[in-house]
Amino acid sequence: MNIDSLPFDTEEMLAGLKPWVECESPTFDAAAVNRMMDLATYDLVAAGATIERIPGRMGFGGSVRARFPHKDQGKPGILIAGHMDTVHPVGTLDVLPWRIENGKCYGPGIMDMKGGNYVSLEAIRRLALAGIETPLPVTVLFTPDEEVGTPSTRELIEMEARQHKYVLVPEPARPDGGAVTGRYAIARFNLKTEGRPSHAGWALSEGRSAIAAMARKVLEIEKMTTEDCTFSVGVIRAGQWVNCVSSTCHAEALSMAKRQEDLDRGVEAMFALAGEENEVVFEVTRGVTRPVWKPEQPGTMAMYEIAREIAKEIGFDLTHGSAGGGSDGNFTGALGIPTLDSIGVRGKGLHTLGEHIEIDSLVERAKFVAGLLTRLQ
Numbered sequence: 001m002n003i004d005s006l007p008f009d010t011e012e013m014l015a016g017l018k019p020w021v022e023c024e025s026p027t028f029d030a031a032a033v034n035r036m037m038d039l040a041t042y043d044l045v046a047a048g049a050t051i052e053r054i055p056g057r058m059g060f061g062g063s064v065r066a067r068f069p070h071k072d073q074g075k076p077g078i079l080i081a082g083h084m085d086t087v088h089p090v091g092t093l094d095v096l097p098w099r100i101e102n103g104k105c106y107g108p109g110i111m112d113m114k115g116g117n118y119v120s121l122e123a124i125r126r127l128a129l130a131g132i133e134t135p136l137p138v139t140v141l142f143t144p145d146e147e148v149g150t151p152s153t154r155e156l157i158e159m160e161a162r163q164h165k166y167v168l169v170p171e172p173a174r175p176d177g178g179a180v181t182g183r184y185a186i187a188r189f190n191l192k193t194e195g196r197p198s199h200a201g202w203a204l205s206e207g208r209s210a211i212a213a214m215a216r217k218v219l220e221i222e223k224m225t226t227e228d229c230t231f232s233v234g235v236i237r238a239g240q241w242v243n244c245v246s247s248t249c250h251a252e253a254l255s256m257a258k259r260q261e262d263l264d265r266g267v268e269a270m271f272a273l274a275g276e277e278n279e280v281v282f283e284v285t286r287g288v289t290r291p292v293w294k295p296e297q298p299g300t301m302a303m304y305e306i307a308r309e310i311a312k313e314i315g316f317d318l319t320h321g322s323a324g325g326g327s328d329g330n331f332t333g334a335l336g337i338p339t340l341d342s343i344g345v346r347g348k349g350l351h352t353l354g355e356h357i358e359i360d361s362l363v364e365r366a367k368f369v370a371g372l373l374t375r376l377q
Contacts, residue, residue: 003313003371006126008363014105016043017118017362021098021107025061025144027085033061033144036084040064040117040142047125049140058152061085061144065160068124070137077137078376079164081157081328082117082171083146087351096353104347106356115357116170116344116365117142123369135377136165146328149188149288154331161332166303166376168369169329170344173361178319180341181304182295183333185263186326188287189253189270191233193217195280197247207245211238213280214249217273221253229257229266252287256324260292293333295322303338303376310371314364343368 025036034056041051041064049066056062061084067073086109088096098107124138141160143153150157161167174180193214198207218233225231231253238249255270257263267286274284304320311318329341345365347357 003310003367003374006130006367006370008122008126008366010359010362013118013122013362013366014100014359016122017110017115018098020114020118021110022093024088024090024093024108025084025086026089027060027087027145027147029090030056030059030061030144032090033085037062037064037142037144040084043121044140047121048128054156056144056152060152063144063153063156064142066140068128068138070133073137075137076163076165077139078134078166078168078373079161080120080138080140080168080170081161081332082113082120082140082142082169083144083328084114084117084142085144085147086112087147092353096355100359103359104356105359106354108355111172111345111347111355111357112350113171113344115347115362116172119345119362119365120168120170120369123366123373126366127370127373132374134373138373139164143328149186149290149326150328150331151288157328158331158335161335161337164337167329167332167337167339168343168372169327169339169341170369171327171329171342172344172350173342173346173365174319174321174323176319177316177346178321179304179307179343180323180329181300181320182322183290183293183326183330183341184256184258184322184324185260185292186290186330187255187263187267188289189255190285190287191217191251191253192283193249193280194283195245195247198245200243200245204245208279209245210249210280211246213277213282214238214251217282218251220273221270224266224269228259228262229255231255231266258322263292290326290330291334293330293339297333297336297338299336299338300333300340303340306375307340307343307368307372310368310375313371314367316364340372343372
């Protein structure tokens with residue numbers, strides 16, 4: 001099939017993507033994520049899918065599983081796995097509104113990863129309208145909690161992936177437009193310091209500040225960063241009254257490594273920091289973990305070669321490599337299921353107030369996904 005014959009239209013895709021981007025869906029707001037799943041459900045059904053709505057748990061929103069008509073429905077096929085949660089809180093549209101400037105389109109979550117999700121749906125829709133049946137059945141699974149490590153849907157993703165031959169993950173493309181064929185391991189940690197309260201003005205010396213102790217630990221943790229294993233603290237919560245010496249402080253840290261053994265050593269180093277100093281107790285507990293997806297697995301590389309040929313026909317060179325920044329591809333790749341990640345839109349500024357996509361990449365990536373769906377068998 002000549003994918004150039006499919007009538008992908010940039011303006012139509014922008015019009016369809018806009019409601020998705022303007023439906024803000026931060027991970028920790030389950031109701032907001034469910035509103036986004038409602039929008040996606042409508043568009044999936046309109047494209048011909050049969051839908052299952054899967055209730056959320058652990059305080060997160062629900063998931064949507066869409067199966068498209070196929071003569072071999074139920075046999076191993078292609079899973080498109082994406083997340084609909086974003087890091088941007090409700091209200092971000094006030095400072096990062098949907099706008100189009102100089103060939104770029106801006107908005108919260110447009111790059112990570114609503115743009116790639118929408119493009120994948122558009123590829124399926126255009127194939128259906130053209131009466132083209134893919135060699136393998138196609139399933140789409142949209143989940144609500146990737147940005148916090150997928151604590152509530154990992155089992156769902158892994159079990160669904162096991163029923164398929166291939167997994168496509170439309171996370172944002174690499175800076176050069178390339179795909180991801182492996183991902184680093186990631187561990188999250190919950191940190192706590194517990195000190196002794198006192199009145200900060202009347203009896204300062206009687207207190208033991210949990211905030212001050214955490215500040216020292218943050219510096220210690222981030223100093224452990226090496227080329228093989230990185231450490232960063234991204235969340236700190238403490239204090240309510242400035243005239244009170246804080247008795248507790250909570251923080252969250254993240255460690256990333258290219259190899260599992262490096263991450264394992266990093267985990268040991270983090271736990272070794274726990275203990276008591278100056279009458280302040282420091283606690284470390286393990287959060288969610290993404291396993292290493294080892295690069296260049298044979299099944300994934302065979303799929304990549306097919307993808308590279310499709311990219312050449314469209315007019316770009318598809319590079320590949322292992323990458324940091326976890327995704328749900330960590331899980332499917334670690335299971336050994338052929339997985340091609342970061343096949344979504346091109347752009348910059350994900351997780352920032354400058355998040356945008358390159359508008360020209362909408363048609364490019366829609367053709368690319370359509371090509372994969374018609375050639376993987």
